[in-house]
Amino acid sequence: MNKTYKGYLIDLDGTMYxxxxxxxxxxxxxxxxxxxEIPHLFVTNNSSRRPSQVADKLNTFDIPAQPEQIYTTSMATASYIKAQKPGARVYAMGEEGLMHALEEAGLTLAEENCDYVVVGLDHELNYEKLTKACLNVRAGATFLSTNGDVAIPTERGMLPGNGSITSVVTVSTGVEPTFIGKPESIIMEQAMGAIGLNREDMLMVGDNYNTDILAGMNAEMDTLHVQTGVTTKEQLSQYSQQPTYTISTLHQWIPYL
Amino acid sequence: MNKTYKGYLIDLDGTMYxxxxxxxxxxxxxxxxxxxEIPHLFVTNNSSRRPSQVADKLNTFDIPAQPEQIYTTSMATASYIKAQKPGARVYAMGEEGLMHALEEAGLTLAEENCDYVVVGLDHELNYEKLTKACLNVRAGATFLSTNGDVAIPTERGMLPGNGSITSVVTVSTGVEPTFIGKPESIIMEQAMGAIGLNREDMLMVGDNYNTDILAGMNAEMDTLHVQTGVTTKEQLSQYSQQPTYTISTLHQWIPYL
Structure with a gap:
């Protein structure tokens, strides 16, 4: 018989759609x-969109979600910086979702003399933006990256993910970033803080072993692997460290809610 | 007494200016x-400019040079591809010097179904160009990079070099490129081929241990380190493998020509 959890962290792509x-x-x-009335947050490595945009997408799949239930890696990054240095000066490469989250957290977007550099996926990236990121890191700014995903699956194929873009700054400066998103525990810690429950009362739900399940494990949470996305049951069986549970679809878990 | 060399390969930045x-x-x-009348080529990792532009710059320093005496990593890359597959389809990220060299070698610049992907420094880089490079590499194109320099010294500080830009494709696809420029031996082999002399009759001259001197060593050439640029005499003394010669300025070498 499975444990009853008081709260859930839930992945999006591969799990919800x-x-x-x-x-x-x-x-x-x-x-x-x-x-x-079980508290839950949707936790995503997508740094580009605002919470309201992510909630809207869920709603189109008949999945009820309010913006307050969305926890993006951009929000986790902003929260992480704010906890270390409120009002910090931040040079950020990224899109609307990242800039919005940093400003919401009361941080100052700036181009030089920055305390932090944040690299998030930016479809409008250019050499000058990469230059500013490198110069600030070389001048001593703390180097963060919203997530280390190396590739993004699309209809065109696998496009460059934020982890690959981040490597420009890593390779050029020789400074390794702190990654915030899954599989790192930082985003999990921030999301648990936002939901206000202890880790032993929460379950992390996701399809991707290397991001979702490892993130849960890294945060010492119980994990539920669902076989509707990236990692198949067969692939899962080859990892030495197994999730707490694995199921073929979320229907199987509804009796345990 | 020093050996008399029949031909010279000469670095530019730090050595000529x-x-x-x-x-x-x-x-x-x-x-x-x-x-x-000692044959010599100027060998540069700068992929952006055409030989005539590089020669013009040397002339402004009262250094005689014809375009035919300039050997860029773009030319080495083009020559390398042509030797493997004449007329190959190439997706290239880079500037005028790279595109010119590839076309001069009779290669076909293309965006998909490419035999080769070449990443060279491109101040106009964008996400779409990086995407095309990744998609072609994932589809099986041979992945080349003009050079692995991680940073470029400028008045603004150290800017992202081609090695750092190349890492986007490496990290995203998991495929390692073949680097053509110094310190790899490929550019040295191509330059020796262009000058038509044997390696034991040639001397590689440069200021930077990690590019020029290692390139010479990797190509099994004798090397002359000149202390007018990046690597100081003190730094040089800390490497276990030493150049054949080290001098404070090129004046000291003139009696041996």
Whole structure:
């Protein structure tokens, strides 16, 4: 018999949907969480969009979600900086979701003399932005990256992910960044802080062993692997450290809510 | 007594000039090479400029140079590809000097279904260019990089070099490139081929241990370190593998020409 958890952290792509496609059972699963008033946050390595935009996307799949239930790596990054140095000067490469999160946290976006450099995925990246990131890191700014994903699956194929863009600054300066997003524990710690529950009462749910499940393990949480996305049951079986649970679809978990 | 060499490969920045500054003795050294009709090529990791532009810059320092005496890593890259697959389809990120060299070698610049991907320094880089490089490498194109320099010294500080830009593709695809420029031996082999002399009759001259001197060593050439640029005499003494010779300025070498 499975433990009953008081709160959930839930991955998006591969768990709630697959690109533009529904994932069976995701809607029923989240509706049951709501009915039972079980706190949950959707935790994503996507730094580009604002929480309201992510919630809107979930709603199109008939998955109930409020902006307050979205926890992006941009929010985790902003929260991490704010805890270390409120009002810090930050040079950020990234899109709307990152800039919004940094400003919401009362941080100052700046181009030089920065306390932090944050690299997030930026489809408008250019040489000058990479230069500013490098110069600030060389001048002593703390180097953060929203996430280390090396590739993004799209209809065109695997496009460069933020981890690959981040490497420009790493290789050029010789300084390693602190990554915030999954599989790092930082985003998990921040999300648990936001939900206000202890780690032993929470379950991390996701499809990708190397991001979602490792993130949960790194944060010493119990983990639920769902076989609707990246990591298949067969692939999962080859890892030495196993998630707490693995299921074929979220329907199987509804009785345990 | 030093050996008499029949031909010279000569580095540019730090050896012939320093940015926009003269290097003492460089002009006299090259003029003596010309008077004695000793074949020499200027070998550079700068992929951006055409040979004629590089020769023009040398001329402004009163250093005689014809475009035919300039050997850029772009030319080495083009020559390397042509030797493997004449007329190959190449997706290239880079500037005028790279595109010109590839076209001069009869290669076809293309965006997809490419045989080769070449990453060279590109001040106009963007996400779409990096995407095309990644997609072609993932589709099986051979991955080359003009050079692995991680940073470029400028008045603003150290800017991202081509090695750091190249890492986007390396990290995203998991495929390691073949670097062409110094300190790799490939550019040395191509330059020796262009000058038509045997390696035991040639001397590689440069200021930077980690590029010029290692390139010479990797190509099993004798090397002359000149203390007018990056690597000081003190720094040099700490490497276990030493150049054949080290001198404070090129004036000291003129009697041996």
């Amino acid at each position: 697959r690109g533009t496609e529904r994932v069976e059972a995701a809607s029923d699963f989240v509706k049951t969480l709501r009915e039972k | 320093r940015g926009t500054e003269r290097v003492e003795a460089a002009s006299d050294f090259v003029k003596t090479l010309r008077e004695k």
